Amino acid sequence: MLINDHNLHIETHGPVDGLPVVLLHHGLGSVRAWRNQIPVLAAAGYRVVAYDRWGYGQSDARTHLDAPGFKTDLADLQVILSTFNVQPVTLIGHSDGGTIALYYAAQNPESVAALVTMAAHIYLEPKMEPGIQGIRHNFEHDARFRKGMQLVHGDKYETVFWNWFNGWHTPAAADWDMRSQLAAIRCPALIIQGENDEHATPQHARDIASAIPGAQLWLAPRANHMLPQERAVPFNERLLEFLG
Numbered sequence: 001m002l003i004n005d006h007n008l009h010i011e012t013h014g015p016v017d018g019l020p021v022v023l024l025h026h027g028l029g030s031v032r033a034w035r036n037q038i039p040v041l042a043a044a045g046y047r048v049v050a051y052d053r054w055g056y057g058q059s060d061a062r063t064h065l066d067a068p069g070f071k072t073d074l075a076d077l078q079v080i081l082s083t084f085n086v087q088p089v090t091l092i093g094h095s096d097g098g099t100i101a102l103y104y105a106a107q108n109p110e111s112v113a114a115l116v117t118m119a120a121h122i123y124l125e126p127k128m129e130p131g132i133q134g135i136r137h138n139f140e141h142d143a144r145f146r147k148g149m150q151l152v153h154g155d156k157y158e159t160v161f162w163n164w165f166n167g168w169h170t171p172a173a174a175d176w177d178m179r180s181q182l183a184a185i186r187c188p189a190l191i192i193q194g195e196n197d198e199h200a201t202p203q204h205a206r207d208i209a210s211a212i213p214g215a216q217l218w219l220a221p222r223a224n225h226m227l228p229q230e231r232a233v234p235f236n237e238r239l240l241e242f243l244g
Helices: 038-043 071-083 096-107 128-141 143-167 179-184 202-211 232-243
Strands: 010-013 020-024 047-051 089-094 112-118 189-194 216-220
Touching: 010 038, 020 071, 020 096, 038 047, 038 232, 071 096, 089 096, 096 112, 096 179, 112 232, 128 143, 179 202, 189 202, 189 232, 202 216, 216 232
Parallel strands: 020 047, 020 089, 089 112, 112 189, 189 216
Antiparallel strands: 010 047
């Protein structure tokens, strides 16, 4: 579907009249990252909209990622919500997708019914750089990692990686901190992070939850950054409990 002059791969699942949920994938992900959540949400009666963000998966390639502000991704999300008439909407975002969800909920509080983030970022902390460099090492030296990226993103997989890596190494990212914006969020919110997240300390999630009025916090025991994929059953249970 043509959105803001580029084609995006968009999927819909579940009943047309179900409560709308939009899924926003992580920084190297795609719709495939939600394969353990989409059928569960659809079976529970939700209308699920999931898409490959611009530059990812089956969507058009892009030249750069505008992290940490994600202005282009936010503009795409706005058009998608209008096109599919899914406002107010529940936003569920993982990592970069969680940051996008936080931005949108803060900028459009009347349009978001509920918010769930997993391992979202709101500032840079020292633990993030070793994690990012570790992923770079895997990309450069692990053939299985590269093959997995190619399977998800096709011929543009190298561009996907370097857009993400370079996006978090811009001057704008160095002093970035969006905590002051989070108080504008008015919907129920569930903030999730694995206690053993490789890219952030538990304090990061605590700061997100404390900045959003009435937000719930779940620090998942013994869980890593890829909680929705690696521990889908407890994640899905907690997600449905909150949404219900």
